[in-house]
Amino acid sequence: MKKALVLAVLYCLVFPYAASAEKVGGGDITFSPKNASVVIFSHEKHVNEKGLKCTGCHYQIFQMAQGSYKMDMSRINKGDFCGKCHNGEKSFDVKDQKNCGRCHH
Ligand code: HEC
Ligand code: HEC
Ligand code: HEC
Structure with a gap:
């Protein structure tokens, strides 16, 4: 329990943005x-997790800036x-x- 708390505190010190509610990059873009x-494109998943x-x-x-390009399939x-x-290759x-359902919700 104590160890987990110490780790959590360390994590917050090392990754201040993860500790606050502040969004990563451009946040979630729909x-x-x-x-x-x-x-839905998640900055958090691409930047922090991957x-x-x-x-x-x-x-x-x-x-x-969202909508800079006209994207289509x-x-x-x-x-x-x-x-x-x-x-x-790099991803699915x-x-x-x-x-399809991994991006389209
Ligand atoms: C895997 C690709 C990817 C990575 C890595 C990435 N972004 Fe983005 N970002 C996007 C996409 C996609 C958009 C939307 C572009 C569009 O709609 O034309 C975007 C949009 C944005 C926007 C505009 C959001 C809005 O509401 O208009 C900001 C700000 C941004 N990114 C910042 C960042 C920052 C800072 C980082 C690094 C921490 C980052 N991005 C990393 C893909 C990425
Ligand atoms: C990596 C994420 C991703 C995957 C996987 C994906 N799409 Fe898309 N799809 C998009 C994006 C981004 C757009 C464009 C959104 C926008 O700007 O309006 C789009 C748009 C579309 C559109 C709108 C019309 C067009 O032609 O662009 C259709 C239909 C579509 N996708 C079908 C599919 C189908 C069917 C699959 C699976 C075979 C699929 N998508 C897989 C991200 C994805
Ligand atoms: C620079 C490379 C890059 C670009 C560009 C990119 N992605 Fe990804 N994406 C990745 C990688 C790497 C992963 C993780 C791969 C895996 O686990 O298979 C990923 C994972 C994802 C996931 C799964 C996230 C999860 O774990 O739930 C989704 C959904 C996704 N991307 C959507 C998008 C959409 C939508 C776009 C375009 C607007 C996009 N990505 C553009 C590299 C990219």
Whole structure:
């Protein structure tokens, strides 16, 4: 119990942003495409859990403002935007039917 508390305190000292309610990067971003259910992109999961750097996406793939590019599945399937990584190599494949529901909610 005590050890867990010490670790929690240390964690807060090392990662001050995780300790406060402050959001990571651009926070959770929700896209609402016309013909599909919403897509949620989580900065927290990509940055904190998967260890990606801001510069891994900004500004090569995405600008730092929601809706900078018109994204659609055909471009994503060809390897643009989310498809730069979600191609079955760096991460799960956008073209696999099993994975649609991992982004579309
Ligand atoms: C895995 C890719 C990825 C990484 C890594 C990433 N971002 Fe983002 N970020 C995005 C996407 C996608 C958007 C939305 C872009 C769009 O809609 O055109 C975005 C948008 C933003 C926005 C704008 C939010 C808004 O509401 O308009 C900010 C600010 C931002 N990011 C900051 C950061 C910071 C700071 C980091 C590093 C801590 C970071 N991002 C890391 C993908 C990423
Ligand atoms: C890595 C995340 C991701 C996965 C996996 C994914 N999508 Fe998408 N999808 C998106 C994003 C992002 C958009 C564009 C959102 C926006 O900007 O409106 C989109 C848009 C769409 C659209 C809107 C129309 C169009 O053509 O763009 C359809 C339909 C769609 N997706 C279907 C699918 C299907 C079917 C699958 C599974 C085979 C799938 N998506 C898997 C992220 C994903
Ligand atoms: C720079 C590379 C990169 C880009 C660009 C990227 N992702 Fe990811 N994403 C990853 C990695 C790496 C993982 C973790 C892979 C795994 O566990 O299979 C991940 C995981 C995810 C997950 C699962 C999160 C979880 O654990 O619940 C979702 C959902 C997701 N990404 C959506 C998106 C969407 C939507 C976009 C585009 C707006 C996007 N990603 C763009 C690299 C990227």
